[in-house]
Amino acid sequence: MQSLSNRKKVLDQKPLNFWERMYLPAIARGLGITIRHFFKPKATYKYPEVERPYSKNFRGQHSLKRDEAGRERCTACGLCALSCPAEAITMISAERKKGEEHLYREEKYAAVYEINMLRCIFCGLCEEACPKEAIFLDGSHVPPEQLRKDFIYGKDKLVEPRFEYKKEKEITA
């Protein structure tokens, strides 16, 4: 039958000729290859000293973002939890009180927001689903833990650290 891919190769196994049966030329060629590899640059990253660069579209640990005024963007709509194919996200919403305007951008916010890092498959669907641009998988690897419960990350680990924003005082005032 005709090959459609044109990549089919017929294996032809001729008996070895004298030169090939001597082994030595082949061994010499092999030695040449290994010695070339000996002097080639090495693929190893010497880890603690040199870190391996991540790819641009690497999806790591989640972080919950703040807006330019330092307020949490998440409004606890639950779309991320809904989109999550691994059911890793859960949250409890709460209503913003008076005087908390400098903490939460919307009137509703996530009082508890938990991601189970053992369930998470780092697909990035939560990131896509979020209408508020509040969650991004832009961290590094999830570090190892001793206990399963420590892999359930709460807001303390997820929310971006708060920077000193200039506008913050204006909003409170």
Add this chain to the structure above:
Amino acid sequence: MESALLVEKTILVVAVFAITLFIAMYSTLVERKVAGFMQARFGPDRAGPFGILQPLCDGGKFFFKEEIIPAGAHKFLFIMGPTVAMFTACISSAVIPWGQELTIGERVIRLQVADINVGVLYMFGVVALGVYGIMIGGWASNNKYSLMGAVRAASQSISYEIGMGLSLIALLMVTGSLSLREIVAQQEGFVNWNIWVQPLGFLIFLVCAFAECNRVPFDLAECETELIGGYNVEYSSMKLAFYMFAEYINMFVSSSLMAALYFGGYNFPFMYDLGLSQNWITIIGVLVFFAKILAFIFFFMWIRWTVPRFRYDQLMNLGWKVLIPLAVVNIVLTGIVTIVKDTYF
């Protein structure tokens, strides 16, 4: 005078022993380094700069491992195995001429522990003994894999000893002496090296040396993929380390033997034309000899990470059907050439 000789020889023996062990110790590191470099990695480099403390760590670890003697094992022979392997590996360095002569004051010191006139034979005998360590250990373990490894080692080393001996006979026809000192002394300079008159003999000797040392591609005695470690499956702790160490010492000794027999030993080109004093020639000669040995050790490792293991029938075919006939042909050719040279030139 006699006590001075005793002191001299004692120092020499201790020095040779120490150097042998030191080189064997660092061969383990170098082997792993070479393996790494040939596989695009760095090899061990965490213990000290460039990993130079790695052998010490390995040794320390071996010391603290649990010593296990299997219930079904023959206890005495089980301990004898690695001991014999180590012992035979160590005594073989006695006849190797490390250098010419050092003159200190009145005294002329020959840098060789024992200049016996049958040095090559002694060497050959000791190398043949080497397999007993593996055989005894493999048999005493009372484990089928060990036994298979031991049997393989025994038949392999017997097969290859013949090829080795025959290739040496051709060499002895050229040199006319069994004393290693004499053989090395004949190869003065560069053009007199035996490799130029015995290239085929050297090739056979090289292949047989690989087989005698149980090195890849002839490491069927330990063959991890088939025999999960072969003769040393049941060994642990320092006994296992002894076996591994003996292998590296054997490698060192056979490297030095090849350097001495075929590559001029301590001789180096233009050694008498540079106007150096005898002591300096000797010292440089020793360094040159060690450079040659280290080059051979590197070659052993280079081969190890290049050539895959032979199948057992291939090994036997190579030994009996290729190397031995070739060695015989080599003897005949050497004989003809010698006679032609003597009669017509």
